């Protein structure tokens with residue numbers, strides 16, 4: 001399975017002492033892309049438990065949808081080229 005995730009951040013976030021979970025003593029970084037407190041895990045990954053292998057999903061407005069196709073187009077500004 002895979003997920004399409006849209007992120008708007010443009011810079012890194014530095015971890016602060018306040019980011020450490022006082023009960024567990026650790027920092028959990030989200031790797032599913034669904035956390036409302038990204039980059040930190042908020043437990044939203046539980047929604048991915050029944051995802052099927054080989055299927056791509058998009059989570060939008062609280063709903064999960066299967067992605068049938070992704071269509072890429074040329075960037076008319078050329079800004080994505082290096």
Ligand code: FES
Pocket residue numbers: 029030031032033034035040041042043044045046
């Ligand atoms: S890994 Fe993404 S919310 Fe937990």
